[in-house]
Amino acid sequence: MMLYCARCQDATLSIDLNGHPAHVCPQCGAVYAHRYGKIYSMIADLHGAQSVKDLLHAIGPCRKETTASA
Secondary structure (H helix, E strand, O other): OOOEOOOOOOEOEEEEEOOEEEEEOOOOOEEEEEEEOOEEEEEEEOOOHHHHHHHHHHHOEOOOOOOOOO
């Protein structure tokens, strides 16, 4: 499921926060966690791309992306 950031309307990246699905916006640094149903809440503001990069390196993506081979 593609989730877009409520602040900047950019597409978010799916991550796994200790077994809970979450989404992080690479543009503005907002982190959203799933509450229930189709409700997501902003749980953190990382203030910029370097913090988002540090978070993604620390926990890894929710699923592996495959690259197309030519």
